[in-house]
Amino acid sequence: MRLRTRNHIELSCEEACPLVAMLRPRSGAQQWVIAERYDVQPWVPATEYIDCYGNLCQRFTLPQGKSAITVEHEVEVADQLDVDRRADRIPPGMLPDEVLLYLLQSRYCPSDKMAERAEKIVEGCPPGYAQAERIASWIRDNIDYKYGVSEESTCALDTLEDGAGVCRDFAHVGVALCRSLQMPARVVVGYLHRLEPMDMHAWYEVFLGGRWFAFDATQDKPRGGRVVVAHGRDAADVAFLSNYGPLDLTKMDVSVSLA
Known part of the structure; x- marks a missing residue:
């Protein structure tokens, strides 16, 4: 199953606000990221790191005023969850x-x-x-x-x-x-x-x-x-936004559809 995801987030801050976002899925055994778009408006310099759990984290500072983050992905995923009622508890x-x-x-x-x-x-x-x-x-x-x-x-x-x-x-x-x-x-x-x-x-x-x-x-x-x-x-450990200063989330619009 190939899915398109979109997450549009609008934010407002009274002063420049350092932020860590967790909005990028990683490819692996259970999913494969085919395409992505990650846009921050107004654009600011950003860095990315992998945390101790293997998650992709984006780090940047939002300017004073209104900002928007739009993240879009096309991902191949399983159309059914794996079930194995014989799977044992490992000591x-x-x-x-x-x-x-x-x-x-x-x-x-x-x-x-x-x-x-x-x-x-x-x-x-x-x-x-x-x-x-x-x-x-x-x-x-x-x-x-x-x-x-x-x-x-x-x-x-x-x-x-x-x-x-x-x-x-x-x-x-x-x-x-x-x-x-x-x-x-x-x-x-x-x-x-x-x-x-x-x-x-x-x-x-x-x-x-x-x-x-x-x-x-x-x-x-x-x-x-x-x-x-x-x-x-x-x-x-999995907050999609971690802000280190006053920040208001004014809108979030999420959509998932078949690609």
């Missing part, structure tokens, strides 16, 4: 070095406080994909998708208590529950074809059987058509 002592950090609790995923709940949810499931799949189904059945309930400081425990949230909250709960069962998990942000309402989207991946599998508790079945922009321990 921590056998995990690759770079995966171990995804077992640790993090700012929005306090997995060290969620083991008892996770064990009740997966009762009767063999370790591995079946447990991860049960967790995603439980989240979908027990947490309402609702705007205005959560805020930037909301963690997985808050979402469980509120019983509602948006895609990033669903992902945090899934990650925290999986980690509490010693299954490495990470938050993913990007685009999903035919998402309603259209926006940037968040889901999560679990490391099983030697590879990462995607889970999205906001959807009623495994759906492909995803463009991954970034992944990390939780939302703190």
